[in-house]
Amino acid sequence: MVMGEENPGRDLRWQMLSSEYVYRDRWFQARADSCRFPDGRIIEPYYVVELPDWCNMVVVTEDEKIILVRQYRYPVDQVTYELPGGVIEKGEDPRTAAKREMEEETGYTTDDVEFIMKLAPNPAINNNTAYFFLAKNARPAVSTNPDAFEDIDIVSFSKEAIIRLVEENKMQHGVQIGPLYAAFVKLGWLRYR
Numbered sequence: 001m002v003m004g005e006e007n008p009g010r011d012l013r014w015q016m017l018s019s020e021y022v023y024r025d026r027w028f029q030a031r032a033d034s035c036r037f038p039d040g041r042i043i044e045p046y047y048v049v050e051l052p053d054w055c056n057m058v059v060v061t062e063d064e065k066i067i068l069v070r071q072y073r074y075p076v077d078q079v080t081y082e083l084p085g086g087v088i089e090k091g092e093d094p095r096t097a098a099k100r101e102m103e104e105e106t107g108y109t110t111d112d113v114e115f116i117m118k119l120a121p122n123p124a125i126n127n128n129t130a131y132f133f134l135a136k137n138a139r140p141a142v143s144t145n146p147d148a149f150e151d152i153d154i155v156s157f158s159k160e161a162i163i164r165l166v167e168e169n170k171m172q173h174g175v176q177i178g179p180l181y182a183a184f185v186k187l188g189w190l191r192y193r
Contacts, residue, residue, distance in 0.1 A: 011038060027052070051128040055098040056085030056176060058116065058134045058183040059108055066162040067106050067138065070153040073172075080172045081155065081165060083132075083180065094118075094131035106154050108138040116182050121175045132179035134186060159189050 014035040023030040032045035059067040068081045084105040088097040095113060103109050116132040144154070157165060165171055166180065184190040 013038070014043075017042070017044075022047075047125060049126050051126050053088045053094070053129045053131065054085060055088050055094050055101060055131040055133065056083040056179065057098045057102040057113075058083055058132070058180060059102055059106060059138045060134070060136050060183075060187065061108070061156070062137050062139055064159055065156040066159065067108055068155050068157065068162075069105055070155050071151060076172065078172060081170060082173045083176050088131070095133060098131065098133045099135070102135060102138070103142050105144060105150070105152060107140050107142050107144045108135070109141040110135050110138040112136040112138075114186075116179045116186070119175060119178070130175055132176075132182075134183045136187075159184075159187075163189070 014037055017034040017036055019031050019033045021029055021031045029050040031048050031050065033048060034042060034044035035046050036042055061067065067084065069084050070079060070081055072078070073080050084102050085098060086101040086105070088094055095115065099109075099113060113133050113135050116134050118129050118131045120126070121128060121130050162180075163184070166177060171177060171180070181190065
């Protein structure tokens with residue numbers, strides 16, 4: 001049977017039977033769950049990594065440059081180009097967090113901010129959400145104030161150069177590519193084919 005809008009398919013949700021934390025610290029927690037499939041099969045342990053939600057901002061200047069941060073990422077041993085962003089504090093509004101992170105990391109500011117999308121970065125094992133926003137007409141206005149262990153460079157690219165950067169696979173943060181393309185469409189830089 002083919003599923004679609006009129007036939008969404010059967011209920012695939014699992015039932016949690018038990019859950020035990022196997023690791024906890026400030027940045028993430030890991031738990032081992034026992035779960036029952038709809039047909040009665042049991043899977044255990046099923047590991048879930050609990051991570052904080054985060055936000056990113058596609059920052060576009062008044063002269064249509066994209067502002068990125070360049071930083072070293074130890075787990076992949078690479079220097080990467082990324083959208084500015086970071087962890088959303090408990091109880092903090094994602095838009096407020098994205099604006100704060102943009103200002104802290106880049107020194108750019110604007111009130112012209114719109115929501116792009118929210119994503120589950122790795123729904124197979126992580127429980128967090130990433131929120132993405134588009135900041136237009138951004139201008140340098142405040143001093144940067146990166147976190148204690150952030151060692152970043154602020155870089156800017158023309159719209160042609162940023163599209164090339166993505167097409168040449170030089171942006172390695174996979175979760176950021178879809179929202180970046182969505183921002184390009186919103187800006188009229190790309191069109192659906």
